[in-house]
Amino acid sequence: MKKMKFILSFIMLGLLIYSCNNDDTNASYPYAVRLTDAPGPYEEVNVDIQGVEVIGDDGKIVALNVEKGIYNLLEFSNGVDTLIATDSLEISSVKQIRLILGADNTVVLDGVSYPLSTPSAEQSGLKLQVNQTLQEGILYTVLLDFDANKSVVKLGNGGYQLKPVIRTIEKAISGSIKGKITPIGTMAVVEATSSTAVSYTSNVNENGDFLVMGLPPGTYTITITPALPLLPVTKTDIVVTAGLTTDIGSFIIL
Template sequence: MKKIVLALTLIATAITFNACSNDNSSSGSYAYKVRMTDDPGPFSEVNVDIQAVEVKGSNGQTVLLNTNAGVYNLLDYANGADTLIATSTLTDSRVNQIRLILGPNNTVVVDGQTYPLSTPSAEQSGLKLLINQDLVADIDNSILIDFDANASVIQTGNGTYKLKPVLRTVVAAISGNITGSIAPVGTLASVSATSTNSLVVYTSTVDAEGNFRISGLPPGTYTVIITPLSPLLPVTQTDIVVEAGASTNIGVINF
Protein backbone atom coordinates (compact mmCIF):
# COMPACT_ATOMS: atom_id res chain seq x y z
CA MET A 1 0.00 0.00 0.00
CA LYS A 2 1.18 3.50 -0.63
CA LYS A 3 2.32 5.87 2.06
CA ILE A 4 1.31 9.49 1.83
CA VAL A 5 3.67 11.97 3.38
CA LEU A 6 1.90 14.33 5.62
CA ALA A 7 4.27 17.07 5.83
CA LEU A 8 2.29 18.41 8.60
CA THR A 9 3.82 21.25 10.43
CA LEU A 10 1.16 20.93 12.90
CA ILE A 11 2.78 22.90 15.52
CA ALA A 12 4.69 25.97 14.81
CA THR A 13 4.98 26.95 18.43
CA ALA A 14 6.74 29.65 20.18
CA ILE A 15 6.94 28.91 23.86
CA THR A 16 7.26 30.71 27.14
CA PHE A 17 8.84 29.79 30.42
CA ASN A 18 9.16 31.89 33.54
CA ALA A 19 11.87 29.60 34.74
CA CYS A 20 13.74 29.76 38.01
CA SER A 21 17.39 30.60 37.62
CA ASN A 22 19.82 27.67 37.69
CA ASP A 23 23.02 26.50 36.05
CA ASN A 24 21.21 25.41 32.86
CA SER A 25 19.08 28.48 32.21
CA SER A 26 19.72 32.11 31.33
CA SER A 27 17.92 35.42 31.50
CA GLY A 28 17.64 35.80 27.72
CA SER A 29 14.52 35.63 25.58
CA TYR A 30 14.11 32.77 23.09
CA ALA A 31 11.60 32.55 20.25
CA TYR A 32 10.72 28.89 19.75
CA LYS A 33 8.73 27.07 17.06
CA VAL A 34 7.60 23.47 17.01
CA ARG A 35 6.57 22.12 13.60
CA MET A 36 5.17 18.77 12.59
CA THR A 37 5.54 16.87 9.33
CA ASP A 38 4.55 13.40 8.22
CA ASP A 39 3.88 10.33 6.08
CA PRO A 40 0.36 8.82 6.08
CA GLY A 41 -0.98 5.65 4.58
CA PRO A 42 -3.93 4.64 2.39
CA PHE A 43 -6.35 6.98 4.17
CA SER A 44 -8.52 9.86 2.98
CA GLU A 45 -8.12 11.66 6.31
CA VAL A 46 -6.16 11.19 9.51
CA ASN A 47 -7.70 13.55 12.05
CA VAL A 48 -5.81 14.28 15.26
CA ASP A 49 -7.43 16.16 18.14
CA ILE A 50 -4.72 18.47 19.55
CA GLN A 51 -5.90 19.88 22.88
CA ALA A 52 -2.70 21.25 24.40
CA VAL A 53 1.06 21.50 23.97
CA GLU A 54 3.38 21.53 26.98
CA VAL A 55 7.13 21.90 27.30
CA LYS A 56 9.59 21.11 30.05
CA GLY A 57 12.79 23.08 30.46
CA SER A 58 16.15 22.52 32.09
CA ASN A 59 14.75 23.32 35.53
CA GLY A 60 12.12 20.57 35.28
CA GLN A 61 9.23 23.02 35.21
CA THR A 62 6.31 22.13 32.90
CA VAL A 63 4.70 25.02 31.02
CA LEU A 64 1.37 24.91 29.18
CA LEU A 65 1.54 26.77 25.87
CA ASN A 66 -1.05 29.07 24.33
CA THR A 67 -2.54 26.40 22.07
CA ASN A 68 -5.08 26.75 19.27
CA ALA A 69 -6.87 23.55 20.20
CA GLY A 70 -8.76 21.69 17.50
CA VAL A 71 -8.94 18.72 15.16
CA TYR A 72 -6.25 18.75 12.46
CA ASN A 73 -6.31 16.54 9.37
CA LEU A 74 -2.68 15.60 8.91
CA LEU A 75 -3.22 15.13 5.19
CA ASP A 76 -3.88 18.86 4.84
CA TYR A 77 -0.21 19.51 5.54
CA ALA A 78 1.59 17.65 2.77
CA ASN A 79 5.00 18.34 1.25
CA GLY A 80 6.15 21.12 3.55
CA ALA A 81 2.86 22.84 4.42
CA ASP A 82 2.37 23.80 8.05
CA THR A 83 0.06 25.56 10.48
CA LEU A 84 0.67 27.54 13.65
CA ILE A 85 -1.11 26.05 16.66
CA ALA A 86 0.59 27.67 19.67
CA THR A 87 2.78 30.65 20.52
CA SER A 88 4.75 32.13 23.41
CA THR A 89 8.29 33.14 24.44
CA LEU A 90 10.90 31.28 26.50
CA THR A 91 13.24 32.52 29.17
CA ASP A 92 14.78 29.09 29.72
CA SER A 93 17.59 28.47 27.22
CA ARG A 94 16.93 24.74 26.95
CA VAL A 95 13.92 22.57 26.07
CA ASN A 96 14.18 19.01 27.35
CA GLN A 97 10.74 17.66 26.50
CA ILE A 98 7.63 18.45 24.44
CA ARG A 99 4.28 16.86 25.26
CA LEU A 100 1.30 16.77 22.88
CA ILE A 101 -2.01 16.23 24.69
CA LEU A 102 -4.71 14.70 22.49
CA GLY A 103 -8.46 14.84 22.94
CA PRO A 104 -10.94 12.03 22.15
CA ASN A 105 -11.96 13.18 18.65
CA ASN A 106 -9.32 11.30 16.64
CA THR A 107 -10.60 9.60 13.48
CA VAL A 108 -9.45 8.00 10.24
CA VAL A 109 -11.39 8.02 6.96
CA VAL A 110 -11.02 4.93 4.75
CA ASP A 111 -12.99 4.53 1.51
CA GLY A 112 -15.36 7.31 2.57
CA GLN A 113 -16.12 5.74 5.95
CA THR A 114 -15.10 7.45 9.20
CA TYR A 115 -13.72 5.30 12.02
CA PRO A 116 -12.67 6.37 15.54
CA LEU A 117 -9.01 6.12 16.50
CA SER A 118 -8.59 4.92 20.05
CA THR A 119 -5.76 6.74 21.87
CA PRO A 120 -5.99 5.84 25.57
CA SER A 121 -2.38 6.46 26.58
CA ALA A 122 -2.14 9.76 24.68
CA GLU A 123 -5.32 11.09 26.29
CA GLN A 124 -4.12 10.24 29.79
CA SER A 125 -0.50 11.35 29.74
CA GLY A 126 0.14 12.90 26.32
CA LEU A 127 2.76 12.10 23.67
CA LYS A 128 6.13 12.81 25.24
CA LEU A 129 9.11 13.68 23.06
CA LEU A 130 12.59 14.02 24.54
CA ILE A 131 14.58 16.58 22.57
CA ASN A 132 17.22 18.24 24.82
CA GLN A 133 17.51 21.28 22.57
CA ASP A 134 19.65 24.30 23.42
CA LEU A 135 18.16 27.60 22.25
CA VAL A 136 19.82 30.66 20.75
CA ALA A 137 18.66 34.18 21.62
CA ASP A 138 17.27 36.57 18.99
CA ILE A 139 16.43 33.93 16.37
CA ASP A 140 13.47 31.65 15.68
CA ASN A 141 14.47 28.35 17.29
CA SER A 142 12.57 25.49 15.66
CA ILE A 143 11.93 21.81 16.15
CA LEU A 144 10.36 19.51 13.55
CA ILE A 145 8.15 16.66 14.73
CA ASP A 146 7.90 13.90 12.14
CA PHE A 147 4.59 12.07 12.72
CA ASP A 148 4.57 8.87 10.67
CA ALA A 149 0.84 8.31 10.18
CA ASN A 150 1.32 5.21 8.08
CA ALA A 151 3.08 3.45 10.95
CA SER A 152 0.91 5.15 13.58
CA VAL A 153 -2.55 4.07 12.39
CA ILE A 154 -3.06 0.38 13.09
CA GLN A 155 -6.07 -1.65 12.02
CA THR A 156 -6.95 -3.88 14.97
CA GLY A 157 -10.11 -5.40 13.48
CA ASN A 158 -12.76 -4.97 10.81
CA GLY A 159 -13.48 -1.24 10.99
CA THR A 160 -11.44 -0.83 14.19
CA TYR A 161 -8.36 1.39 14.23
CA LYS A 162 -5.87 2.42 16.90
CA LEU A 163 -3.58 5.45 16.97
CA LYS A 164 -0.17 4.34 18.21
CA PRO A 165 1.95 7.37 17.32
CA VAL A 166 5.39 6.87 15.81
CA LEU A 167 7.24 10.16 16.20
CA ARG A 168 10.73 11.50 15.81
CA THR A 169 12.14 14.99 16.34
CA VAL A 170 14.53 16.87 14.09
CA VAL A 171 16.18 20.21 14.71
CA ALA A 172 15.31 21.98 11.46
CA ALA A 173 18.41 24.18 11.35
CA ILE A 174 20.75 21.17 11.25
CA SER A 175 18.79 18.98 8.80
CA GLY A 176 18.00 18.99 5.10
CA ASN A 177 15.40 17.75 2.63
CA ILE A 178 15.18 15.70 -0.56
CA THR A 179 12.58 16.81 -3.10
CA GLY A 180 11.57 15.74 -6.58
CA SER A 181 8.68 14.67 -8.79
CA ILE A 182 7.59 11.77 -10.98
CA ALA A 183 6.08 11.36 -14.43
CA PRO A 184 3.51 10.55 -15.49
CA VAL A 185 1.53 12.48 -12.87
CA GLY A 186 -1.05 10.33 -11.16
CA THR A 187 1.25 7.36 -10.63
CA LEU A 188 0.91 6.04 -7.07
CA ALA A 189 4.35 5.66 -5.53
CA SER A 190 6.26 5.68 -2.26
CA VAL A 191 9.70 7.19 -1.76
CA SER A 192 12.45 6.10 0.63
CA ALA A 193 15.82 7.60 1.47
CA THR A 194 18.41 5.42 3.18
CA SER A 195 21.49 6.91 4.80
CA THR A 196 24.67 5.21 3.65
CA ASN A 197 26.24 5.90 7.06
CA SER A 198 23.56 4.71 9.48
CA LEU A 199 21.26 2.68 7.18
CA VAL A 200 18.31 4.56 8.73
CA VAL A 201 15.36 4.69 6.29
CA TYR A 202 13.16 7.78 5.89
CA THR A 203 9.95 7.56 3.86
CA SER A 204 7.48 9.73 2.03
CA THR A 205 4.96 9.44 -0.77
CA VAL A 206 4.06 11.15 -4.02
CA ASP A 207 1.16 13.61 -3.92
CA ALA A 208 -1.58 14.14 -6.52
CA GLU A 209 0.62 16.57 -8.48
CA GLY A 210 3.46 14.06 -8.68
CA ASN A 211 5.69 15.81 -6.13
CA PHE A 212 7.44 14.38 -3.10
CA ARG A 213 9.51 15.68 -0.20
CA ILE A 214 11.39 13.87 2.56
CA SER A 215 12.07 16.33 5.37
CA GLY A 216 14.25 16.32 8.46
CA LEU A 217 17.22 14.40 7.06
CA PRO A 218 20.55 14.54 8.88
CA PRO A 219 23.36 15.71 6.57
CA GLY A 220 24.95 12.88 4.65
CA THR A 221 24.72 10.72 1.53
CA TYR A 222 21.54 8.83 0.69
CA THR A 223 20.17 6.21 -1.66
CA VAL A 224 16.68 7.17 -2.85
CA ILE A 225 14.22 4.56 -4.16
CA ILE A 226 10.93 5.56 -5.81
CA THR A 227 8.60 2.57 -5.79
CA PRO A 228 5.41 2.75 -7.91
CA LEU A 229 2.58 0.29 -7.69
CA SER A 230 3.18 -2.74 -9.89
CA PRO A 231 3.66 -3.55 -12.72
CA LEU A 232 6.11 -0.62 -12.89
CA LEU A 233 9.62 -1.19 -11.55
CA PRO A 234 11.30 0.92 -8.82
CA VAL A 235 13.82 3.59 -9.75
CA THR A 236 16.94 3.97 -7.61
CA GLN A 237 19.20 7.02 -7.34
CA THR A 238 22.44 6.78 -5.39
CA ASP A 239 24.91 9.25 -3.87
CA ILE A 240 22.29 11.92 -3.13
CA VAL A 241 24.01 14.47 -0.89
CA VAL A 242 21.97 16.28 1.78
CA GLU A 243 23.28 19.40 3.50
CA ALA A 244 22.03 21.12 6.65
CA GLY A 245 19.44 23.81 6.03
CA ALA A 246 19.12 23.02 2.32
CA SER A 247 16.87 21.08 -0.08
CA THR A 248 18.35 18.67 -2.61
CA ASN A 249 16.14 18.38 -5.70
CA ILE A 250 16.69 15.14 -7.60
CA GLY A 251 14.51 16.28 -10.52
CA VAL A 252 11.84 14.37 -12.42
CA ILE A 253 11.78 10.58 -12.18
CA ASN A 254 10.26 9.02 -15.29
CA PHE A 255 8.54 5.62 -15.30
Protein backbone atom coordinates in the same frame (compact mmCIF):
# COMPACT_ATOMS: atom_id res chain seq x y z
CA MET B 1 -10.50 36.80 16.13
CA LYS B 2 -8.87 33.94 18.03
CA LYS B 3 -6.89 32.95 14.93
CA MET B 4 -5.73 36.53 14.40
CA LYS B 5 -4.50 36.80 18.00
CA PHE B 6 -2.59 33.54 17.59
CA ILE B 7 -0.86 34.74 14.41
CA LEU B 8 -0.01 38.10 15.97
CA SER B 9 1.51 36.37 18.99
CA PHE B 10 3.83 34.47 16.63
CA ILE B 11 4.89 37.67 14.86
CA MET B 12 5.64 39.26 18.22
CA LEU B 13 8.14 36.50 19.03
CA GLY B 14 10.76 38.24 16.93
CA LEU B 15 10.25 41.47 18.83
CA LEU B 16 10.63 39.71 22.15
CA ILE B 17 14.25 38.90 21.30
CA TYR B 18 15.14 42.57 21.71
CA SER B 19 13.42 42.92 25.06
CA CYS B 20 16.03 40.72 26.77
CA ASN B 21 18.80 42.25 28.85
CA ASN B 22 22.21 40.81 29.65
CA ASP B 23 20.98 39.02 32.76
CA ASP B 24 20.74 35.30 31.87
CA THR B 25 17.81 34.92 34.25
CA ASN B 26 15.79 37.19 31.94
CA ALA B 27 16.97 35.65 28.66
CA SER B 28 14.23 34.90 26.15
CA TYR B 29 14.18 32.06 23.63
CA PRO B 30 11.47 32.29 20.93
CA TYR B 31 10.08 28.83 20.20
CA ALA B 32 7.61 27.48 17.64
CA VAL B 33 6.12 24.04 17.04
CA ARG B 34 4.75 23.08 13.63
CA LEU B 35 2.91 19.98 12.40
CA THR B 36 3.40 17.96 9.21
CA ASP B 37 2.60 14.43 8.04
CA ALA B 38 3.69 11.62 5.75
CA PRO B 39 0.88 10.66 3.31
CA GLY B 40 -1.24 7.64 4.23
CA PRO B 41 -3.93 5.44 2.61
CA TYR B 42 -6.85 7.27 4.23
CA GLU B 43 -9.20 10.04 3.18
CA GLU B 44 -8.75 11.86 6.49
CA VAL B 45 -6.89 11.33 9.75
CA ASN B 46 -8.20 13.90 12.23
CA VAL B 47 -6.37 14.50 15.50
CA ASP B 48 -7.65 16.60 18.37
CA ILE B 49 -4.78 18.77 19.62
CA GLN B 50 -5.50 20.37 22.98
CA GLY B 51 -2.08 21.35 24.27
CA VAL B 52 1.66 21.54 23.66
CA GLU B 53 4.15 21.73 26.51
CA VAL B 54 7.94 21.80 26.69
CA ILE B 55 9.94 20.33 29.55
CA GLY B 56 13.36 21.66 30.53
CA ASP B 57 16.33 19.75 31.90
CA ASP B 58 15.37 20.94 35.38
CA GLY B 59 11.90 19.45 34.97
CA LYS B 60 10.19 22.80 34.53
CA ILE B 61 7.06 22.53 32.37
CA VAL B 62 6.02 25.39 30.10
CA ALA B 63 2.63 25.35 28.38
CA LEU B 64 2.93 26.98 24.96
CA ASN B 65 0.31 29.18 23.34
CA VAL B 66 -1.48 26.56 21.27
CA GLU B 67 -4.09 26.76 18.53
CA LYS B 68 -6.45 24.07 19.83
CA GLY B 69 -8.59 22.17 17.38
CA ILE B 70 -9.05 19.26 15.00
CA TYR B 71 -6.27 18.85 12.43
CA ASN B 72 -6.60 16.62 9.37
CA LEU B 73 -3.05 15.31 9.08
CA LEU B 74 -3.40 14.54 5.39
CA GLU B 75 -3.68 18.27 4.65
CA PHE B 76 -0.09 18.71 5.82
CA SER B 77 2.11 16.42 3.74
CA ASN B 78 4.95 16.67 1.20
CA GLY B 79 6.36 19.92 2.53
CA VAL B 80 3.12 21.46 3.82
CA ASP B 81 3.02 22.19 7.53
CA THR B 82 1.07 24.33 9.97
CA LEU B 83 1.91 26.30 13.08
CA ILE B 84 0.29 24.81 16.19
CA ALA B 85 2.10 26.45 19.12
CA THR B 86 4.44 29.34 19.97
CA ASP B 87 5.92 31.06 22.99
CA SER B 88 9.00 32.84 24.28
CA LEU B 89 10.74 30.51 26.72
CA GLU B 90 12.73 31.47 29.79
CA ILE B 91 14.48 28.10 29.94
CA SER B 92 17.69 27.56 27.97
CA SER B 93 17.22 23.86 27.27
CA VAL B 94 14.33 21.66 26.19
CA LYS B 95 14.38 17.97 27.04
CA GLN B 96 10.94 16.98 25.83
CA ILE B 97 7.90 18.22 23.96
CA ARG B 98 4.60 16.98 25.31
CA LEU B 99 1.72 16.80 22.83
CA ILE B 100 -1.66 16.64 24.55
CA LEU B 101 -4.49 15.09 22.56
CA GLY B 102 -8.21 15.26 23.14
CA ALA B 103 -10.76 12.51 22.58
CA ASP B 104 -12.25 13.71 19.27
CA ASN B 105 -9.94 11.79 16.92
CA THR B 106 -11.28 10.12 13.76
CA VAL B 107 -10.21 8.34 10.59
CA VAL B 108 -12.20 8.44 7.33
CA LEU B 109 -12.20 5.44 4.98
CA ASP B 110 -14.44 5.10 1.91
CA GLY B 111 -16.47 8.07 3.07
CA VAL B 112 -17.13 6.59 6.52
CA SER B 113 -15.80 8.25 9.68
CA TYR B 114 -14.56 5.94 12.44
CA PRO B 115 -13.62 7.05 15.96
CA LEU B 116 -9.98 6.59 16.91
CA SER B 117 -9.63 5.35 20.46
CA THR B 118 -6.64 6.89 22.20
CA PRO B 119 -4.77 5.40 25.18
CA SER B 120 -5.27 7.55 28.27
CA ALA B 121 -1.52 8.09 28.63
CA GLU B 122 -1.44 9.80 25.26
CA GLN B 123 -4.40 12.01 26.11
CA SER B 124 -2.50 13.23 29.18
CA GLY B 125 0.61 13.91 27.13
CA LEU B 126 2.62 12.13 24.47
CA LYS B 127 6.29 12.74 25.32
CA LEU B 128 8.69 13.43 22.44
CA GLN B 129 12.44 13.58 23.08
CA VAL B 130 14.27 16.59 21.64
CA ASN B 131 17.21 17.46 23.97
CA GLN B 132 17.84 20.98 22.66
CA THR B 133 20.23 23.58 24.03
CA LEU B 134 18.89 27.02 23.11
CA GLN B 135 20.83 30.15 22.22
CA GLU B 136 19.46 33.59 22.93
CA GLY B 137 18.28 35.55 19.91
CA ILE B 138 17.51 32.55 17.70
CA LEU B 139 13.99 31.46 16.77
CA TYR B 140 13.78 27.71 17.24
CA THR B 141 11.28 25.79 15.12
CA VAL B 142 10.53 22.14 15.78
CA LEU B 143 8.54 20.19 13.21
CA LEU B 144 6.43 17.29 14.47
CA ASP B 145 6.36 14.77 11.62
CA PHE B 146 3.20 12.78 12.38
CA ASP B 147 3.17 9.49 10.44
CA ALA B 148 -0.55 8.93 9.82
CA ASN B 149 0.02 5.60 8.09
CA LYS B 150 1.81 4.05 11.08
CA SER B 151 -0.25 5.86 13.71
CA VAL B 152 -3.63 4.35 12.81
CA VAL B 153 -3.96 0.74 13.97
CA LYS B 154 -6.88 -1.47 12.96
CA LEU B 155 -8.23 -3.51 15.85
CA GLY B 156 -9.57 -7.04 15.79
CA ASN B 157 -13.10 -5.82 16.50
CA GLY B 158 -13.12 -3.72 13.32
CA GLY B 159 -12.42 -0.47 15.13
CA TYR B 160 -9.36 1.75 14.93
CA GLN B 161 -6.89 3.04 17.50
CA LEU B 162 -4.61 6.06 17.37
CA LYS B 163 -1.08 5.18 18.50
CA PRO B 164 0.87 8.26 17.41
CA VAL B 165 4.18 7.72 15.64
CA ILE B 166 5.88 11.12 15.57
CA ARG B 167 9.38 12.17 14.58
CA THR B 168 10.73 15.51 15.77
CA ILE B 169 12.66 17.54 13.20
CA GLU B 170 14.77 20.57 14.02
CA LYS B 171 14.62 22.28 10.66
CA ALA B 172 17.75 24.36 11.16
CA ILE B 173 19.99 21.31 11.57
CA SER B 174 18.53 19.05 8.90
CA GLY B 175 17.91 19.12 5.16
CA SER B 176 15.53 17.51 2.69
CA ILE B 177 15.31 16.00 -0.78
CA LYS B 178 12.48 16.69 -3.21
CA GLY B 179 11.62 15.50 -6.68
CA LYS B 180 8.86 14.39 -9.02
CA ILE B 181 7.84 11.29 -10.94
CA THR B 182 5.81 10.73 -14.08
CA PRO B 183 3.31 9.53 -15.11
CA ILE B 184 1.38 11.59 -12.56
CA GLY B 185 -0.82 9.40 -10.39
CA THR B 186 1.73 6.60 -10.06
CA MET B 187 1.82 5.31 -6.48
CA ALA B 188 5.35 4.90 -5.14
CA VAL B 189 7.42 4.82 -1.97
CA VAL B 190 10.55 6.99 -1.80
CA GLU B 191 13.46 5.92 0.38
CA ALA B 192 16.53 8.03 1.15
CA THR B 193 19.46 5.98 2.45
CA SER B 194 22.49 7.67 3.97
CA SER B 195 26.11 6.61 3.55
CA THR B 196 25.81 5.06 7.02
CA ALA B 197 22.84 2.91 5.90
CA VAL B 198 20.17 4.87 7.80
CA SER B 199 16.93 5.11 5.81
CA TYR B 200 14.12 7.67 5.72
CA THR B 201 10.92 7.17 3.74
CA SER B 202 8.09 9.18 2.24
CA ASN B 203 5.41 8.70 -0.41
CA VAL B 204 4.66 10.27 -3.77
CA ASN B 205 1.52 12.41 -3.70
CA GLU B 206 -1.27 12.53 -6.28
CA ASN B 207 0.60 15.18 -8.29
CA GLY B 208 3.74 13.05 -8.56
CA ASP B 209 5.72 15.13 -6.06
CA PHE B 210 7.73 13.80 -3.14
CA LEU B 211 9.69 15.32 -0.28
CA VAL B 212 11.86 13.46 2.23
CA MET B 213 12.45 15.69 5.25
CA GLY B 214 14.53 15.66 8.42
CA LEU B 215 17.72 14.34 6.82
CA PRO B 216 21.01 14.89 8.64
CA PRO B 217 23.64 16.48 6.38
CA GLY B 218 25.45 13.93 4.23
CA THR B 219 25.31 11.91 1.03
CA TYR B 220 22.23 9.87 0.16
CA THR B 221 20.86 7.37 -2.34
CA ILE B 222 17.23 7.79 -3.36
CA THR B 223 15.22 4.72 -4.37
CA ILE B 224 11.74 5.19 -5.84
CA THR B 225 9.73 1.97 -5.68
CA PRO B 226 6.39 1.94 -7.55
CA ALA B 227 3.80 -0.81 -7.44
CA LEU B 228 4.49 -3.84 -9.62
CA PRO B 229 4.96 -4.38 -12.51
CA LEU B 230 6.68 -0.96 -12.68
CA LEU B 231 10.41 -0.93 -11.96
CA PRO B 232 12.28 0.93 -9.19
CA VAL B 233 14.47 3.94 -9.99
CA THR B 234 17.64 4.83 -8.07
CA LYS B 235 19.75 7.99 -7.90
CA THR B 236 23.03 8.08 -5.97
CA ASP B 237 25.42 10.68 -4.53
CA ILE B 238 22.79 13.22 -3.47
CA VAL B 239 24.30 15.77 -1.09
CA VAL B 240 22.06 17.10 1.69
CA THR B 241 22.94 20.35 3.46
CA ALA B 242 21.44 21.60 6.72
CA GLY B 243 18.68 24.13 6.20
CA LEU B 244 18.39 23.45 2.45
CA THR B 245 16.18 21.35 0.16
CA THR B 246 17.98 19.46 -2.60
CA ASP B 247 15.88 19.23 -5.78
CA ILE B 248 16.80 16.08 -7.73
CA GLY B 249 14.41 16.75 -10.59
CA SER B 250 11.96 14.49 -12.39
CA PHE B 251 11.99 10.73 -12.97
CA ILE B 252 10.07 8.66 -15.51
CA ILE B 253 8.63 5.45 -14.08
CA LEU B 254 8.36 2.63 -16.64
